[in-house]
């Protein structure tokens with residue numbers, strides 16, 4: 001746990017200003033957050049951090065140059081660590097500086113001006129994983145790959161510089177990597193002499209980085225053009241006892257969010273990729289061995305769901321996923337389309353391309369006719385499919401949605417069962433606390449989803465257009 005008082009007085013010493021109507025405190029969203037203690041007017045500025053107290057690459061380079069003066073040992077740490085970064089990006093270079101600071105601090109170098117902030121990074125909660133875990137959850141799988149990559153980077157560094165080994169353990173290295181990733185912001189910088197143009201720099205902004213994410217945010221960060229300070233500005237009136245949140249990203253792709261920031265937001269509208277799509281769809285439709293992944297491509301159905309998570313409900317929006325189309329009775333995948341070139345309207349070259357895309361395209365094929373899908377022995381036209389199957393289309397849609405419910409239930413149950421296996425496998429690992437937290441959040445979501453009755457479910461979904 002970070003020593004908050006110490007951190008706040010350090011930040012003030014660095015010239016930062018926090019409105020007296022705002023405090024850093026425990027947040028129901030996770031860890032610490034910024035809470036309004038009094039009413040905040042729309043457009044008011046509630047936090048300021050001078051630009052030279054933020055950590056972008058330029059400022060870090062400057063700080064490192066000062067530390068290096070007359071100290072070849074310090075210089076050696078920075079150059080060795082920064083040189084070893086695989087595929088450097090602004091974020092990983094910042095992380096390289098942070099690793100260097102951690103090594104230097106452990107070697108006994110005085111890092112007074114940055115030490116309290118290093119403590120924040122060191123104590124940031126991150127989702128750690130056992131690299132050897134066999135796991136179905138695609139986000140945790142991704143996290144394992146990520147950890148392997150970071151560990152490899154550290155190993156290469158330690159191989160070249162064994163003297164660093166005792167000063168940066170693998171666990172700390174990964175924690176710092178994740179902490180930087182989850183806390184950096186893209187801060188805009190005006191382009192000189194251009195009134196409306198700006199560039200962005202990936203930056204760690206102490207204090208401002210206590211702002212949690214909300215899709216319906218009530219504040220934004222910006223740069224004050226007159227002073228250059230990074231500021232937090234409230235965008236609507238905020239009542240006392242309300243958390244002040246920014247939006248880290250407008251995307252509703254849960255995977256993208258997780259990969260970029262390392263967590264799943266508690267509320268908002270997010271997409272969930274259905275696990276074991278083929279196997280679950282076959283089970284839900286009482287078929288066996290039908291290639292629903294390929295059918296989904298032809299029918300332009302994404303094998304994922306859009307959830308709206310609020311404090312007391314989970315709703316599913318099927319209008320975007322078009323998943324119910326797959327539930328039309330009598331549709332099946334038809335592998336023979338490739339041999340019927342004479343019956344197909346596309347030219348030879350386009351057919352070759354379609355065959356390639358059917359195998360390799362992650363989601364969608366683009367012809368009007370779904371050649372890989374047949375209904376009563378005839379090829380299916382995507383725009384006509386509902387009319388061909390259901391006379392009264394609104395009724396038809398509702399029926400399809402009802403048929404989709406078991407598929408969603410099975411996907412939720414399968415996903416949970418697979419996670420239980422993962423948790424059992426990782427039970428003895430010290431790293432399982434955050435993993436448990438991740439699965440607990442995911443299961444709360446899946447449980448709430450499973451509780452919905454078909455009636456409510458159909459009502460909530462509305463119509464498919």
Ligand SMILES: C[S@@+](CC[C@H](N)C(=O)[O-])C[C@H]1O[C@@H](n2cnc3c(N)ncnc32)[C@H](O)[C@@H]1O
Pocket residue numbers: 027029030031032033124125182183184209210211212213214261262263264265266267
């Ligand atoms: C920039 S930090 C925000 C401050 C952080 N809560 C702390 O304790 O220092 C980002 C981290 O806060 C948490 N977080 C932020 N917004 C969240 C949200 N909407 N839902 C869940 N966790 C959130 C996540 O753990 C994320 O990695």
